[in-house]
Amino acid sequence: MSATATGSDPYVPRHGDSNVEVLHYDLNLAYRVEGNRLDGDATLTCRVLEEADALHLDLHGLHPQKVFVDGRAHGFTHLRGRLTVKLPLSLGTELTVRVKYSGKPRPVSTRALGSAGWEELEDGVIVAAQPHGAPTWFPCNDRPDNKATYAITLSAPPGYTVAVSGELQGTSRKGNAVTWSYQQTVPMPTYLATVQIGRYRTLEQAGAPVPVRTIAPRELSVADLEGSFALQPAMLTFFTGLFGDYPFASYTAVITEDELEIPLESQGLSTFGSNFVDTAWESVRLIAHELSHQWFGNSVTLERWQDIWLHEGFACYCEWLWAEESGVSTVRAEVEKHHTLLADLPQDDLQLADPGPALMFDDRVYKRGALAVHALRLHLGDARFFEIIRGWLTEHRAGSVTTELFLEHVRREAGEETAALLSPWLFETALPPCPVPVRA
Numbered sequence: 001m002s003a004t005a006t007g008s009d010p011y012v013p014r015h016g017d018s019n020v021e022v023l024h025y026d027l028n029l030a031y032r033v034e035g036n037r038l039d040g041d042a043t044l045t046c047r048v049l050e051e052a053d054a055l056h057l058d059l060h061g062l063h064p065q066k067v068f069v070d071g072r073a074h075g076f077t078h079l080r081g082r083l084t085v086k087l088p089l090s091l092g093t094e095l096t097v098r099v100k101y102s103g104k105p106r107p108v109s110t111r112a113l114g115s116a117g118w119e120e121l122e123d124g125v126i127v128a129a130q131p132h133g134a135p136t137w138f139p140c141n142d143r144p145d146n147k148a149t150y151a152i153t154l155s156a157p158p159g160y161t162v163a164v165s166g167e168l169q170g171t172s173r174k175g176n177a178v179t180w181s182y183q184q185t186v187p188m189p190t191y192l193a194t195v196q197i198g199r200y201r202t203l204e205q206a207g208a209p210v211p212v213r214t215i216a217p218r219e220l221s222v223a224d225l226e227g228s229f230a231l232q233p234a235m236l237t238f239f240t241g242l243f244g245d246y247p248f249a250s251y252t253a254v255i256t257e258d259e260l261e262i263p264l265e266s267q268g269l270s271t272f273g274s275n276f277v278d279t280a281w282e283s284v285r286l287i288a289h290e291l292s293h294q295w296f297g298n299s300v301t302l303e304r305w306q307d308i309w310l311h312e313g314f315a316c317y318c319e320w321l322w323a324e325e326s327g328v329s330t331v332r333a334e335v336e337k338h339h340t341l342l343a344d345l346p347q348d349d350l351q352l353a354d355p356g357p358a359l360m361f362d363d364r365v366y367k368r369g370a371l372a373v374h375a376l377r378l379h380l381g382d383a384r385f386f387e388i389i390r391g392w393l394t395e396h397r398a399g400s401v402t403t404e405l406f407l408e409h410v411r412r413e414a415g416e417e418t419a420a421l422l423s424p425w426l427f428e429t430a431l432p433p434c435p436v437p438v439r440a
Contacts, residue, residue: 009143011305011357012113012132014082016143017056019089020046024148027138030155030177031197036120038062039102042138046097048089055097057083058135058142060117062103070095081108083139099139108136112357121258124160124198126271128264131305131360134190145303145400147187154195155179161200163215163254165193165266184267186248187398189301194266196254208233209240211250217257220277227279228287229253229272231326235291238325239318244390247299247397251291263290267298281328285319292318295393303400306354308361309426310406313352313369320370332436335374338367339434353403353426372425375435379421380414388413 008016024045031038040062046055060081067076067085077084085097105118110132117133119126127137134140152164155177166184173179184193196215203222205212214229222230232253240246248268260273263286270290276283296318297311320334342364350359352368359365377385392409403426411419424432 009305011360012142014080015058015132015135016146017141018143019050019052020048020055020141021146022046022141022148023094025138025140025150025152025193027150027152027154029137029153029195031125033124033157033160033197036104037102038105038118038137040138041098041100043096043098044139044141046095046141048091048093048095050089051091052089053086055085055087055089057085057097057099057139059083059099059101059139060108060135061106062101062136064099064101064139066098066100068096068098071098081135101139105136108133118195121198121256123257124196126196126256126258126260126264127194127266128271129191129194130265131191134193137195138193140190142190144189144191144301144305147189147301147398147400149187150184150193151182152184152193152195153179153181154197156197159199160197161202161215163194163196163200163252163269165269167249167268186267186299188267188298192265192267192298192301194264194269194271196256196269196271198254198256200254205230205233208236208246208251210236210246210248212236212252213250214253214255216255216277217274220255224277228277228283229255231284232287232291235288235322238322239292239295242321242386242389243295243393247294247393251294253287253290262286265290265293265297268294281323284326284328285323288322289315289319299398300393300396301400303402305357305360307401307403308355309352309365309369309372310401310403312361312366313373316366316370317373320374331374335371336434336436339371339431342367342371343431347431348429351427351429368425368431371432371435372422375421375425375432376410376418378435378437379418384414 022044026043028041064078064083067074107115107117107119109115117136134142154162156162158178162180164182166182169181169183171178171180200215201218203214212233252269254271256273259275264271292315296314302310320331323329324331350364355365407419
């Protein structure tokens, strides 16, 4: 699929502007839990990539009141989630765009992509922005290939913890509000920015190369996390040994009081419902899955949504690696089991390297992607495979990638035959044979 005339990703139409890139977001927010009221003051530092006569930003369900460009008030229109500022854009110039806005944030929903964004809980908030929910809480250039740094301050009522995908710089109280200040200095796409608000406490966890913490409802204790979230430092240490240095300053898991159907991924932070606090493998594998996304998806991020297998295939494979490391199963057993399950499902509607928006989060993308990763590992052998993957992650750290870039990397490091091995998994619909070692 090709991009539309406005430069938006065809999987998420009418989002993003390819004529500009945002370099930095400075977000000053105030939130009232009672009544679900958000007041925002966002300053975006932008660089012009292509000459144009207007700047487009995404802002859904909230109301812009004032817009300033380089400090001067400027006219704008806001229609169907697109904030348009008419002004000449000259190639290479930088400008600051400030937007003051407010309203009652709510998820954005489409037929193909479902619901995403700011969502009220029973007593708090979650933000699950993948793939199109970021504009539900701040004006942005909502493209996965536009990574930026962030400074986020959010004021909330006392008694609530505010967790953000960044490093906490401090808190201050003024009147009946506590302001939490965060910075994200590693470039991050809009969909990986998050805010979680709840009556939580923070449990620090030792034993990992970087700080690891779980932010959980106050009634949960360290003992309650044994066998599930208590495993995170060991998981992080294990994945670091396989894939290289952890790419961020710390890792946080937020556990909401509410039950959630699936965990939520964001940069340096993952969010889980209270229903994941148990020792069942279905919970543990998803804890490993979300942690591995910090390498595959958050540090090295898809440039186009069609390449989602580069995130989910590797993260699913990391579940199998942890299953073997922890003695739950073996990689080979998981490969054989899931290939058998896939073989019983339809194949002709799914191409892994371009599944389409309706199927981008289909479980077949996850499992077929993981099987492709294992096929590559078997072909290369363990030492060479992990060396090549570490090289991939190092070369593109904090960057944006495509399937073609991955194949170029494999071709350069291991030859054309190795890259060709992946073609049936990626570009054909028929399921290749199960990748198992050749018996002597």
